[in-house]
Amino acid sequence: MKVQWDQLPSAEWSEFHxxxxxxxxxxxxxxxxxxxxxxxxxxxxxxxxxxxVAVAQFMCRRVAGYISLASCTRGPVWHPDVRPExxxxxxxxxxxxxxxxxxRVVLFSPDQTxxxxxxxxxxxMSRVMTGYSTVLLDLKTSLxxxxxxxDGKWRNRLVKALANDKIRVxxxxxxxxxxxxxxxxxxQRETKKFHGLxxxxxxxxxxxxxxxxxxxxxxxxxxxxxxxxxxLFLIHGRVASYHMGxxxxxxxxxxxxxxxxxxxxxxxxxxxxxxxxxxGVNTHDLPGISRFKLGTGGRAVTLAGTYF
Numbered sequence: 001m002k003v004q005w006d007q008l009p010s011a012e013w014s015e016f017h018x019x020x021x022x023x024x025x026x027x028x029x030x031x032x033x034x035x036x037x038x039x040x041x042x043x044x045x046x047x048x049x050x051x052x053v054a055v056a057q058f059m060c061r062r063v064a065g066y067i068s069l070a071s072c073t074r075g076p077v078w079h080p081d082v083r084p085e086x087x088x089x090x091x092x093x094x095x096x097x098x099x100x101x102x103x104r105v106v107l108f109s110p111d112q113t114x115x116x117x118x119x120x121x122x123x124x125m126s127r128v129m130t131g132y133s134t135v136l137l138d139l140k141t142s143l144x145x146x147x148x149x150x151d152g153k154w155r156n157r158l159v160k161a162l163a164n165d166k167i168r169v170x171x172x173x174x175x176x177x178x179x180x181x182x183x184x185x186x187x188q189r190e191t192k193k194f195h196g197l198x199x200x201x202x203x204x205x206x207x208x209x210x211x212x213x214x215x216x217x218x219x220x221x222x223x224x225x226x227x228x229x230x231x232l233f234l235i236h237g238r239v240a241s242y243h244m245g246x247x248x249x250x251x252x253x254x255x256x257x258x259x260x261x262x263x264x265x266x267x268x269x270x271x272x273x274x275x276x277x278x279x280g281v282n283t284h285d286l287p288g289i290s291r292f293k294l295g296t297g298g299r300a301v302t303l304a305g306t307y308f
Contacts, residue, residue: 002047003097016052018237021275023074023111027236031057032208033201042098046090053079054090068100074111084118109306117304129306137276137298139269149297157255158262168222169259171267177218181230184246219264221256229256240268241277
């Protein structure tokens with residue numbers, strides 16, 4: 001088994017990542033975007049008998065001035081033929097060979113649920129953090145079937161929003177609209193006192209993509225001359241990830257987000273996306289947003305957690 005670090009072929013990484021539906025945090029453009037924002041990233045490709053079996057991307061930082069902390073979020077991305085015992089060996093190899101100064105702390109947050117994670121895979125590691133929850137929509141399913149899977153109240157709000165001929169919905173890879181929406185995101189972060197990836201990350205992610213128009217899409221709703229709601233999705237291979245949304249009082253009252261998400265699902269299907277990852281679900285701290293995501297009828301998953 002052989003590990004290559006950092007000086008890697010981006011096209012081969014992206015092809016492997018897309019083929020195995022890797023998460024956004026393991027996309028090549030994600031790493032490039034963070035690197036442009038002065039985040040230290042380390043990338044590894046793992047080979048066995050001449051075949052690529054895994055890719056892993058780590059976000060790195062210094063803690064307490066002397067500890068090198070490396071975190072592989074929702075990774076590695078595996079070839080499905082890699083057995084649990086092989087995965088355990090690859091985790092060990094990655095920890096030992098990562099090019100960072102000692103003392104090193106290397107964390108892995110597999111993109112698998114507890115039920116999917118074989119005990120043999122994490123042998124010798126300890127779970128240090130509970131798992132992230134999200135909702136996954138299968139875009140290979142027809143729109144007609146997806147509509148039947150919607151929660152009844154969610155579907156009623158959608159029908160009402162789509163029937164309102166005063167609302168105009170647009171879904172397009174518009175940089176101008178993206179920048180406008182990121183401005184609204186900064187406003188709501190300040191108002192609601194929450195944090196996230198720097199908004200500059202989005203522009204950097206789009207710039208890092210091979211084809212920027214295939215890297216994102218903005219959905220927005222207009223009422224008269226006013227934009228009342230918007231949503232941003234980042235695309236990586238055959239998967240799209242919800243990144244952020246905003247609505248004013250009118251947008252919320254008119255259920256604009258239901259229409260935006262529905263029209264975005266159709267757009268992403270046409271683009272060839274097979275999965276829509278709706279992002280974090282936290283019914284305790286974000287009950288309204290979580291109910292909205294769960295109301296789509298998608299598959300709610302909680303990942304196994306973070307291991308050291």
